[in-house]
Amino acid sequence: IAGITQAPTSQILAAGRRMTLRCTQDMRHNAMYWYRQDLGLGLRLIHYSNTAGTTGKGEVPDGYSVSRANTDDFPLTLASAVPSQTSVYFCASSPGSQVADTQYFGPGTRLTVL
Amino acid sequence: GQNIDQPTEMTATEGAIVQINCTYQTSGFNGLFWYQQHAGEAPTFLSYNVLDGLEEKGRFSSFLSRSKGYSYLLLKELQMKDSASYLCAAMDSNYQLIWGAGTKLIIKP
Numbered sequence: 001i002a003g004i005t006q007a008p009t010s011q012i013l014a015a016g017r018r019m020t021l022r023c024t025q026d027m028r029h030n031a032m033y034w035y036r037q038d039l040g041l042g043l044r045l046i047h048y049s050n051t052a053g054t055t056g057k058g059e060v061p062d063g064y065s066v067s068r069a070n071t072d073d074f075p076l077t078l079a080s081a082v083p084s085q086t087s088v089y090f091c092a093s094s095p096g097s098q099v100a101d102t103q104y105f106g107p108g109t110r111l112t113v114l
Numbered sequence: 115g116q117n118i119d120q121p122t123e124m125t126a127t128e129g130a131i132v133q134i135n136c137t138y139q140t141s142g143f144n145g146l147f148w149y150q151q152h153a154g155e156a157p158t159f160l161s162y163n164v165l166d167g168l169e170e171k172g173r174f175s176s177f178l179s180r181s182k183g184y185s186y187l188l189l190k191e192l193q194m195k196d197s198a199s200y201l202c203a204a205m206d207s208n209y210q211l212i213w214g215a216g217t218k219l220i221i222k223p
Contacts, residue, residue, distance in 0.1 A: 042203075042215045042216065043203075043213040044213070097209070098208075100145045100164065100209065102159045103159075104159070105158070107155070107156050
């Protein structure tokens with residue numbers, strides 16, 4: 001692999017179901033991020049991780065959880081999906097944390113909650 | 115509060131020049147990023163400014179005025195492949211990016 005991969009590419013989910021979006025990077029970047037992108041709104045940060053073993057809340061964390069057990073993987077879990085979580089989800093990474101580094105994005109997961 | 119403003123949509127002609135403006139208000143400032151996003155794809159990095167002035171990179175240039183909280187992205191010699199959304203993002207004092215909603219650029223032949 002080169003860069004960031006996300007899985008699945010798209011998913012239709014019934015409300016109330018649990019769902020984990022996967023994100024893996026092979027660039028040995030320290031920082032990783034989860035964003036959601038909705039029409040007419042800017043990218044909004046859900047959760048982030050400055051380094052393996054640490055995570056933090058972004059602007060819209062409610063209903064989502066993350067873990068960072070190692071450098072490469074940063075899964076995002078929706079414990080009980082609701083229709084308002086219908087969105088395109090992007091995972092991103094940057095070489096450093098707490099510095100002005102460029103963020104590199106995965107291809108995204110399009111999630112529909114019915 | 116933190117806020118980024120940029121026009122929703124712009125139209126330009128192939129071969130012409132277009133300027134996309136962005137104003138920002140953030141808690142602290144650690145630079146201004148521009149990203150390009152084609153429909154259905156991920157954002158990709160275009161430019162970063164932290165000092166006042168113009169940064170030129172081929173057909174694309176980006177300008178920053180910190181005192182005015184203002185940036186623009188200048189695209190020259192427009193090509194059809196430049197049809198995309200252009201995202202402005204300011205980095206705040208916590209090194210988090212605050213994103214604008216994006217400017218959809220439509221290029222006409």
